[in-house]
Amino acid sequence: xxxxxxxxxxxxxxxxxxxxxxxxxxxxxxxxxxxxxxxxxxxxxxxxxxxxxxxxxxxxxxxxxxxxxxxxxxxxxxxxxxxxxxxxxxxxxxxxxxxxxxxxxxxxxxxxxxxxxxxxxxxxxxxxxxxxxxxxxxxxxxxxxxxxxxxxxxxxxxxxxxxxxxxxxxxxxxxxxxxxxxxxxxxxxxxxxxxxxxxxxxxxxxxxxxxxxxxxxxxxxxxxxxxxxxxxxxxxxxxxxxxxxxxxxxxxxxxxxxxxxxxxxxxxxxxxxxxxxxxxxxxxxxxxxxxxxxxxxxxxxxxxxxxxxxxxxxxxxxxxxxxxxxxxxxxxxxxxxxxxxxxxxxxxxxxxxxxxxxxxxxxxxxxxxxxxxxxxxxxxxxxxxxxxxxxxxxxxxxxxxxxxxxxxxxxx
Ligand SMILES: C[S@@+](CC[C@H](N)C(=O)[O-])C[C@H]1O[C@@H](n2cnc3c(N)ncnc32)[C@H](O)[C@@H]1O
Numbered sequence: 001x002x003x004x005x006x007x008x009x010x011x012x013x014x015x016x017x018x019x020x021x022x023x024x025x026x027x028x029x030x031x032x033x034x035x036x037x038x039x040x041x042x043x044x045x046x047x048x049x050x051x052x053x054x055x056x057x058x059x060x061x062x063x064x065x066x067x068x069x070x071x072x073x074x075x076x077x078x079x080x081x082x083x084x085x086x087x088x089x090x091x092x093x094x095x096x097x098x099x100x101x102x103x104x105x106x107x108x109x110x111x112x113x114x115x116x117x118x119x120x121x122x123x124x125x126x127x128x129x130x131x132x133x134x135x136x137x138x139x140x141x142x143x144x145x146x147x148x149x150x151x152x153x154x155x156x157x158x159x160x161x162x163x164x165x166x167x168x169x170x171x172x173x174x175x176x177x178x179x180x181x182x183x184x185x186x187x188x189x190x191x192x193x194x195x196x197x198x199x200x201x202x203x204x205x206x207x208x209x210x211x212x213x214x215x216x217x218x219x220x221x222x223x224x225x226x227x228x229x230x231x232x233x234x235x236x237x238x239x240x241x242x243x244x245x246x247x248x249x250x251x252x253x254x255x256x257x258x259x260x261x262x263x264x265x266x267x268x269x270x271x272x273x274x275x276x277x278x279x280x281x282x283x284x285x286x287x288x289x290x291x292x293x294x295x296x297x298x299x300x301x302x303x304x305x306x307x308x309x310x311x312x313x314x315x316x317x318x319x320x321x322x323x324x325x326x327x328x329x330x331x332x333x334x335x336x337x338x339x340x341x342x343x344x345x346x347x348x349x350x351x352x353x354x355x356x357x358x359x360x361x362x363x364x365x366x367x368x369x370x371x372x373x374x375x376x377x378x379x380x381x382x383x384x385x386x387x388x389x390x391x392x393x394x395x396x397x398x399x400x401x402x403x404x405x406x407x408x409x410x411x412x
Contacts, residue, residue, distance in 0.1 A: 003033075003044055003048070004033070004036065004040075006044075006045055006049065006053065007030070007034055007040065007048065009053060010048050010052045010053060012103065013052070013053075013100065013103045013104055014052060014104075016031055018368075022047075022052050023047050023048070063085060063087030064086060065086045065087075065130040065131060065180075065395075065398055066086065066087050066088075066127070066130050066131075067081050067086045067087070067088055067129050067130060067131040067132070067133055068089060068091070068126060068131075068132055068173075068179075069088055069091045069092070069093075070091075070092050070118060070132065070133065070134035070169075070170060070173070071092065071093065071134050071136050071137060072091045072092060072093040072098070072102060073093060073095075073098050073102075073380055074098055074377045074381055075091075075101075075102050075105060076135070076381040076384050076387065077183065077185060077387050078091075078133065079361075079384050079387070079388075080384065080387050080388035081131065081387075082106075083388070084391055084392075086130075087111075088106070088108060088112060089111055089112055089127045089128075089129055090112065090113045090115070090126055091112070091114050092115045092116070092121065093116070094117045094118075097369050097373040097377070098377055100368055100369055101366070101369055101374075101377055104366040104368040105366050113125075113126075113127060118166070118169045119166070119169055121169075123172045123173045123177065126173050128177060129177060129179050130179055130181070131180065131182065131183070131394070131398070132174060132177070133182070133183050134183075135381075135382060136166045136167055136169075136184060136186065137166055138187050138190050139165055142193065142194035142198055143161065143162050143167060143194075143198045143201045158205040158210070159172070161204075162202075162205060167202055167205075170182075170184065171206075171210065174206075174210050175209075175210055178238060179238070180238050180239075180398050180401040181235070181236060181237045181238065181397070182212070182236045183235050183387070183394065184235075184236075185232070185233055185234075185382055186231065186232050186234075187231060188218050188231060190232055202234070203216070203234075210236075211238075212236035212237060213237045213239070213240055213243075214235070214236045215234075215236070216232060216234045216235070217232070217245050218230050218231065218232050219231060219250070219386050219389075220253070221359075221360070221383035222253055222256045222322055223250045223252075223256055223386070224251065224256070224360055224385035225257060225358055225360050225385065226258050226259045226261060226321070226322045227322065227323045227326060227358050227383070228323070228324055229383055230325075235390060237397065237401060239401045239402070241397040241400050241401065242397070243393065243394070247393055248389055248393055250389065256322065258321065259317055259318070259319050259320070259339075260319030260320065261357075262354050262357035262358050263319055264276075264277060264353070264354065265282070266281055266282055266283050268281045268282050270282045274351075274353055276352065276353055276371075277351075284348060288348040288349045289345075289347075290333075290334070290338065290346045290348065290349070291346070294333060295347070298313075298333060298335055298338075301313075302314055314338050315335070315338060316338050316347055317339060323337045323358060324336045324337060326350075326358055326378060326379050328376045328379035330349070330355070330376075330378075331371065331372040331375035334349035334350070337349075337358075352374035352375060353367065355374065355375060355378040356374075358378070359381050359383055359384060360383045360384035360385040360386070361378075361384055
């Protein structure tokens with residue numbers, strides 16, 4: 001890659017202003033380099049590699065297995081599969097801010113395709129792969145309902161049952177590409193949604209229409225991180241393999257970590273460039289402390305609900321606790337997880353870096369977006385070590401399955 005290529009790559013991941021700041025030049029200079037009006041000095045290539053793109057070169061050479069990352073978000077499901085030696089060959093994510101975080105953390109080579117809206121991708125254009133990964137969004141309508149509406153005079157099949165849903169897009173790619181295995185992740189509520197009909201339609205399609213051996217389990221993130229977070233994991237294999245949830249390596253919940261393990265140390269030992277910290281001790285910035293108005297509102301709201309006999313309220317925690325589920329709405333008032341700062345001080349929100357840790361991301365994970373975006377992204381994400389435990393169980397079984405067979409079932 002020459003210096004111009006590096007500039008173009010940096011500008012795909014960062015704004016011109018961010019690139020200019022990192023390189024200590026003004027924005028116009030960056031734009032002139034980009035349009036080839038002026039030539040950058042030779043040291044600029046090194047500066048870009050070190051300050052903006054220190055992700056190493058994209059992977060080359062043979063991979064142990066190939067996978068695709070659908071509804072990728074910020075890549076939480078991808079991390080463990082990549083660590084196992086897998087090569088990501090296709091990613092789909094349409095949110096530009098999630099894409100920004102994704103691009104800042106994963107470096108893909110020329111054999112990788114990035115697509116936006118998956119509903120617009122023709123399944124035959126998806127590269128061949130061994131493992132399909134998808135944390136597909138649970139849509140607020142019933143798949144079984146779609147089925148009833150479409151049933152009249154139409155052939156029986158997953159297209160009829162799930163058309164118009166994002167699960168349909170997962171199913172049609174599985175049908176066309178026949179990967180050895182898949183891992184799908186969703187909220188626990190999917191299991192009970194529409195009296196269980198949505199979930200049973202999904203399992204019926206995977207098992208009976210697509211012919212996969214399917215295994216499901218609700219797993220709580222608190223085995224690995226100090227957060228109660230229950231998610232349904234659906235794993236499928238194209239052939240019969242000795243997959244057994246009993247082999248899943250889940251540390252006992254009683255010994256699970258407490259919040260102190262993810263809170264900032266505030267003793268000066270953390271990187272000073274993190275914008276959420278202030279001063280030589282790296283104290284959490286005061287901007288995360290709740291205003292008097294918001295704190296009074298949350299307390300009043302909780303009191304009113306208590307009087308009515310409802311349990312709803314804010315979640316005030318200390319380092320000895322396990323947090324409630326971090327939601328994508330955390331940016332609004334932070335009410336589900338408020339860190340106590342003693343009886344006479346208003347509590348604070350978690351910082352985005354603490355949210356990253358709460359989801360099991362390590363501190364090398366880059367957060368190149370605003371706090372609001374970061375809260376949404378981590379609230380939507382997976383507990384990475386949960387996926388890692390499942391990936392460890394799946395990985396040795398991949399070799400037992402033959403190469404993909406030609407698609408038998410295509411969507412009309
Ligand atoms: C539940 S999140 C998945 C988060 C991901 N597992 C992670 O670890 O960050 C679902 C993602 O699907 C994306 N999405 C929703 N509809 C999409 C579509 N039609 N095409 C591509 N991405 C879509 C959303 O932007 C969101 O980031």
